[in-house]
Amino acid sequence: MTLNDPFLQLLQESQIITATVVVFTIIGALFILLKTLSFLKLIVDVFVLPGKNLKDFGAGSGSWAVVTGASDGIGREYAMQLAAAKFNIFMISRTASKLKALRDEIENKYKVDTKMYAMDFTKGDKRDYENLKDIIEELDVGVLVNNVATNHEIPTPFYLEDDEIIHNIVEVNIAGLLKVTKIVLSKMLPKNRGLIINGGSFAGTVPSAYLSVYSGSKAFMNTWSQAIGAELKSKGIIVENVNTYFVVSSMSKIRKPSFLIPLPGPYVKSVLSKIGIPGGASFYPFNSNPYPSHALINWIISNTFSWSFWVNYTLGQQENIRKRALRKREREKEAAKSQ
Template identity: 40%
Template sequence: MESALPAAGFLYWVGAGTVAYLALRISCSLFMALRVWGLGHEPGVGPGLGEWAVVTGSTDGIGKSYAEELAKCGMKLVLISRSQDKLNQVSSEIREKYKVETRTIAVDFASEDIYDKIKTSLAGLKIGVLVNNVGMSYEYPEYFLEIPDLDNAIKKLININILSVCKMTRLVLPGMVERSKGTILNISSASGMRPTPLLTIYSATKAFVDFFSRCLHEEYRSKGIFVQSVLPYFVATKMTKIRKPTLQTPSPEMFVKSAMKTVGWKSRTNGYPVHSLMGTIISTLPSWLYFNVIMRSVKSTRARYLRKAKKN
């Protein structure tokens, strides 16, 4: 009995320490959330960084919403996306609504030979903000070897999700360093925070974006450059196939309005209060529990998609 007392005491302090650590972590997260989202402060972007902002994947969803928020801050815009028709429409809407100059570049980020065209189009512009938003996911969760047209999917996911971020940063960063100011916002995903099976390539490419952003921020923050990794959970966009916004799945406009408040404050963010809370909770789960939960979720989504496809 006496020999069991020290062991019981040890386990008590381990448990108490764990609870205290989790309580402290959650308290810090809540304090930061209050500081960022609850208290008003000036936007972390604007023409003072450089009069132009560049947004990739800017004709829909999160990218379009970032373009609009940057226009509200008085920044001129270079909108880059695949469809010239959509670019013309969004460009005209933003120009008329916010009274800012806009330019467009129509390219397909699935290709590798587009960057000379982009470089030429951006030449001479003082770019203060770059939003690397363009991205591609799966049509539905699927096992790696069963992904339709796997070789092409691998190439497109890497080119769009990884190569575009590196190449666009390569084009824009030198001017920011020369002026000792600038902001780069890289749109990753919550699936890049922890591995997401059945979305394996997507999850891995978004993890790259997160790591790339965090490393770049540490390399260049002393030179006046702020680099942010944005890791949203589900947002009601065409890519997620969620049509109706909810508290948990906000509209792109709501998400970006919230995420913009974190610029200059947090170099890594889920961008939205509810998503931030979800990220804090999920990050505390042990791996075995996390993988058990996530596998059930993606398998269920896969099964629903395949049943629907079979009926059609």
């Protein structure tokens, strides 16, 4: 038999095909194994592992939790649940009357100390930050919840968006975040202890067309959280960008809870019970995704289709929301005219 023998050639070809099939089968099996392991990790994170104890950050020993955007929605729940865990609560938000009502409720229910400060973050007023600094100077702060944020009124193409809305998003979601954190860190660092919870959003990981400035501000929050998370870890301060899908609130304009969209109560409970556990957000460090259905969505986004698929998916989703919002505006205009 020579090398040119057709039988020998056929044998060689079939060996190459078999080897190729074996290599691809091994790669496929490894791929499936890795995905299965990452899914199992998600299940263990979300349903089994306990988070850090809030006592590690001073709960019950006179420490304070500072909550921005505390008068409504998710921030209000943080204030209530951190008070239930026996932190004293310093709440910062825009509407003084809502803060006063919350302060009374917290003091009556949980018998902890409270402080409140009403300010409008869109103003970027230096005096407000100086006042915050003076108040925080007196407190032993264990927890900071950077929750305040503002959003586009409706999904809007960037080139059509109102300059004031763009300014407000940057002032509240970025400048306010940085200034408040810097003030609070000056109290946490000497104690080598602290927890910083940042109110992140899926819009910060999947770029959201028509919500471009909000989405960019949450991407900033995500990247900045990872950077300062790395800086502060060795100093005993935990930073968590809590990557959130929809929650019932005035900002989301969703009123009814569902499997994917919780009320603020159960959502915040999941965050506070899973400190230090990534949940569905294992791709980015210093991120967490504790609410079970949000963790699942995050896992699907990170492990299935391409990034462009999700960017296009969000584009379609926001285009539909924009159409509905514009129709609603038209109806409201017509109704106002006929009155």
